[in-house]
Structure formats: structure tokens, C-alpha cells
Amino acid sequence: MHELSIIYNVIEIAKEYAEKNSLKKIDKINMSIGEFCCLQEDSLHFAFEGLQKGTLCENAKLHIEVQEAQAYCKNCNLEFKISFTDKLCPYCNAFSHQIMTGYEILVASIEGE
Amino acid sequence: MKQILIEKSVLENNDKAAAENRAFLNAQKAFTINLMGSPGSGKTSVLENIISSISLNYNMAIIEGDLYTAKDAARIARCNTNVIQINTAGACHLDASMVRKALSHIDTKHLDFLIIENIGNLVCPASYDLGEDIKVVVMSVTEGNDKPLKYPSMFQRCSAVILNKTDLLPMTDFNIEEFYQDVYSLNENVKVFEISCKDGTGVTSLTRFLMGAIRNKKDV
Ligand SMILES: Nc1nc2c(ncn2[C@@H]2O[C@H](COP(=O)(O)OP(=O)(O)OP(=O)(O)O)[C@@H](O)[C@H]2O)c(=O)[nH]1
Ligand SMILES: [Mg+2]
Ligand SMILES: [Zn+2]
Numbered sequence: 001m002h003e004l005s006i007i008y009n010v011i012e013i014a015k016e017y018a019e020k021n022s023l024k025k026i027d028k029i030n031m032s033i034g035e036f037c038c039l040q041e042d043s044l045h046f047a048f049e050g051l052q053k054g055t056l057c058e059n060a061k062l063h064i065e066v067q068e069a070q071a072y073c074k075n076c077n078l079e080f081k082i083s084f085t086d087k088l089c090p091y092c093n094a095f096s097h098q099i100m101t102g103y104e105i106l107v108a109s110i111e112g113e
Numbered sequence: 114m115k116q117i118l119i120e121k122s123v124l125e126n127n128d129k130a131a132a133e134n135r136a137f138l139n140a141q142k143a144f145t146i147n148l149m150g151s152p153g154s155g156k157t158s159v160l161e162n163i164i165s166s167i168s169l170n171y172n173m174a175i176i177e178g179d180l181y182t183a184k185d186a187a188r189i190a191r192c193n194t195n196v197i198q199i200n201t202a203g204a205c206h207l208d209a210s211m212v213r214k215a216l217s218h219i220d221t222k223h224l225d226f227l228i229i230e231n232i233g234n235l236v237c238p239a240s241y242d243l244g245e246d247i248k249v250v251v252m253s254v255t256e257g258n259d260k261p262l263k264y265p266s267m268f269q270r271c272s273a274v275i276l277n278k279t280d281l282l283p284m285t286d287f288n289i290e291e292f293y294q295d296v297y298s299l300n301e302n303v304k305v306f307e308i309s310c311k312d313g314t315g316v317t318s319l320t321r322f323l324m325g326a327i328r329n330k331k332d333v
Contacts, residue, residue: 002205002237009123021117031123038236038266084265085298095301103240105123111116 003043006105007051010062013107018056026060026112034067036084036102041066060112069102127241130209134216134244143224144330146323147243149267150251151260152233155277157185158310159251160228163320164192171225171327176215178207178232185230195219206237209244226327235264246330247272254278254285258292265299273304275319280309 014029033039041064048062071082073089073096080090087096122128138145148156160175167173174195177185186198197215199207212229229245231238239248248271252260255278261268268274274296282289296303304322308315 002240005204006123009126013119013121013123017117017119021115023115023117027114036266036269037240084269085262085295087301097300097302105240107119107121107123109116109118109120111114113114 003039004047004051006039007044007047010048010107011051011055011057014060014110015056017107017110018112023056023110023112026057026110028061028063028111029057030108030110031062031064032067032104032106032108033064034102034104035069036099037105039105056112065108067101067104070100071096072098072100074098124240124242127209130213131242131244134209134213137216137221138227138244138246141221141224142331142333143221143227144323144327145227145229145243145245147229147231147238147245147248148251149231149235149238149248149271150233150275151235151253151256154233154251154253154256155275155310156230156233156251157188159275159277159308159319160189160230161192162308162310162313162316163323164189164194166320167226167324167327168192168194170324172223173226173228174219174221174224176212176219176227176229178211178230180204180232201232205232205234206241207231207243208241212243225331226323235260235267239267239270246326249273249275251275251277254282254287257285258288258295261292261295261299268296268303269299271300271303273306273322276305276307277310279307279314280311 014026018026052058069082070079071087072079075094076091079100150156175189177198179185180201180203183198186196189196197218199211199215229243250267250271306315306319
């Protein structure tokens with residue numbers, strides 16, 4: 001439900017960096033979101049279509065890449081892929097709550113001229 | 114065409130404000146809870162049940178978050194506790210800057226324990242750090258035992274789950290074994306408290322846990 005405020009911030013960040021780098025228009029925004037962040041991709045695109053009008057991103061595409069979630073096992077000193085219901089280390093079978101990736105919501109890059 | 118690498122967190126502003134809240138609350142040694150859960154799961158009822166015994170020993174304050182009305186703040190004020198209401202006028206979660214503003218309106222001198230009752234919602238509040246020590250989810254048996262797996266993020270990120278309305282267990286098909294299995298699969302270290310705000314069952318063990326945590330924070 002908070003996709004709208006997320007996209008509002010995405011566009012603010014994109015505008016800020018476009019200005020710093022003297023871009024006159026933005027063609028593409030690349031977002032990277034963790035698989036645990038519970039954002040609905042369709043809602044993000046829908047919010048983007050609404051909010052991009054009248055901005056530097058007017059005709060930009062929004063590209064979203066989903067990052068897999070990983071946890072760290074301190075027994076084995078390694079990172080492994082997890083899901084919501086499976087956080088057991090594949091080597092020693094211990095439960096890990098040290099989640100390294102999966103929650104991030106990033107503006108990765110922008111493209112424009 | 115130019116490509117500009119940014120790698121900036123969209124929630125950076127919230128996380129900065131949360132870090133400021135946390136530093137402020139740590140300096141006061143005030144143990145802080147972000148209390149979340151579905152609308153009507155019993156968040157305010159839980160507060161009404163724990164305030165009297167905790168406030169005998171500690172100074173506490175409550176921040177109430179709701180979209181509209183000051184009804185919950187009025188309920189808490191009847192328990193003789195410092196309370197301030199935030200109305201988000203539609204927003205589905207509290208953010209750290211709202212909490213910072215609320216903190217400036219309460220007397221935080223000698224504060225030992227702060228509870229922030231978040232907006233009734235099982236999804237969005239989980240993503241917004243407010244500066245709390247722990248997140249706690251209130252879930253009621255009438256919601257059905259499938260909720261942890263349907264809304265995993267909140268249950269995964271919390272330190273304790275309060276399973277409320279256990280007085281209604283005989284009236285529902287709530288499968289308590291499945292519930293424990295699911296919750297522990299998301300988060301093996303979570304503490305679960307079964308309580309009924311109606312008849313008071315389980316309230317003492319919850320308050321004991323909270324007072325232990327308040328004391329721990331004072332001692333660090
Ligand atoms: N039977 C029973 N009813 C309860 C219990 N706890 C709360 N209720 C009832 O559940 C309803 C909702 O309780 P609240 O405490 O207002 O719930 P809340 O989570 O604060 O609700 P919002 O702030 O609106 O999201 C009220 O009518 C309570 O009387 C319980 O343990 N048993
Ligand atoms: Mg309430
Ligand atoms: Zn391991």
C-alpha cells in the first residue's frame with residue numbers, strides 16, 4: 001500500500017542525481033528491491049505512471065530487479081540463499097536470523113542525456 | 114546517453130530519522146517497542162492490560178498511531194499515562210519523522226518505557242524503522258492461524274508475537290500447533306505470549322518479560 005510514497009522518493013532521488021550530472025531528461029530508472037520488502041511490482045509501475053508526468057522522468061522507463069534474500073551462518077562463515085520459511089544453513093543446518101540481503105529498496109542507477 | 118550509478122536507499126531519510134530517535138531514546142535509556150498488528154487484533158486492549166502494573170514501577174509513555182480519530186489515545190489517557198495521538202490521515206504506516214515530532218510533545222525526562230502503537234496493518238509498518246528496540250506483533254485467534262505465512266515480513270522481523278483473544282479459541286478453528294510451526298519457521302528466536310485481554314490470562318508473563326527488558330536497558 002505504500003508503493004506510492006516509495007515511488008515518490010524514487011523520483012526525488014532520480015531528479016536530484018539528474019541535476020547533479022546535468023541530465024536534461026531521464027530515459028530509464030533502475031530500481032533494485034529485495035524479495036522480502038513486500039512491494040508489489042505492478043503497484044510500483046502504476047504509481048510511477050501517475051507520478052512521472054510533468055517531471056524529468058516524463059518518458060522514462062522504470063526497470064525493477066528483484067534481489068534474492070541471503071543470510072549469514074556464523075558457524076560456517078558463509079552466506080546462503082533463504083526464503084521466508086527456510087533459513088537453515090545448507091551445511092550445518094543451523095537457523096540463521098542474520099539477514100544480509102532481502103530488505104533493500106534502492107535506486108540503483110539512472111540513464112539519460 | 115549517460116548512465117549514473119546511484120545505489121541509494123529509498124528509505125534513507127526514514128532510516129536517518131530512525132537513527133536519531135534511537136540515539137535519543139538510548140541516551141534516556143528508555144526501552145522502546147514498535148507495536149504492530151491487524152486492525153482490531155487488540156493492540157490498545159493489550160496496553161490497557163499492562164499499563165497499571167508496569168507504571169507502578171516505571172515511567173511510561175505511549176504514542177498512538179491511527180489514520181483518524183483520537184479514540185485510542187482517549188482510552189489510554191483513562192489509564193493515567195502520558196499519551197499522544199498521531200493521525201496519519203490516510204497513510205498506512207507510521208514513519209520515523211512522525212515519531213520524532215510526537216516525542217517533542219511528551220515529557221521524556223525520566224522516561225523508562227515507550228510504546229508506539231502503529232497503524233493497524235500487517236504489511237507496510239514492518240518496513241519502516243521508527244528507532245525502536247524491538248518490534249512486537251499482536252495477532253488475534255479470530256484472524257485465523259494462516260496469517261503468519263500470508264504476511265511473513267512482519268512476523269519475520271519481530272522479536273515477540275502476542276497471540277490475543279485466546280478466550281475465543283473454543284469458538285474458532287484456530288490450529289495452534291500449525292501456528293507455532295509457521296511462526297518458528299519464519300523466526301526461530303521469536304517469543305510468543307498467549308493472552309486474553311478479556312479474562313486476563315497470560316498478561317502477567319507478558320508484563321514480566323517487558324519489565325525485564327526495561328530493567329536491562331536501564332542497566333547497560
Ligand atoms: N473476546 C475478546 N475480545 C477482545 C480481546 N482483546 C480485544 N478484544 C476486542 O477486540 C476489539 C478491538 O480491540 P482494540 O484493542 O481496539 O484493537 P486494536 O488492535 O487496538 O485496533 P486498531 O487500533 O483499530 O487497529 C475490541 O472490541 C476489544 O474489546 C480478547 O482478548 N478477547
Ligand atoms: Mg488501537
Ligand atoms: Zn552453517
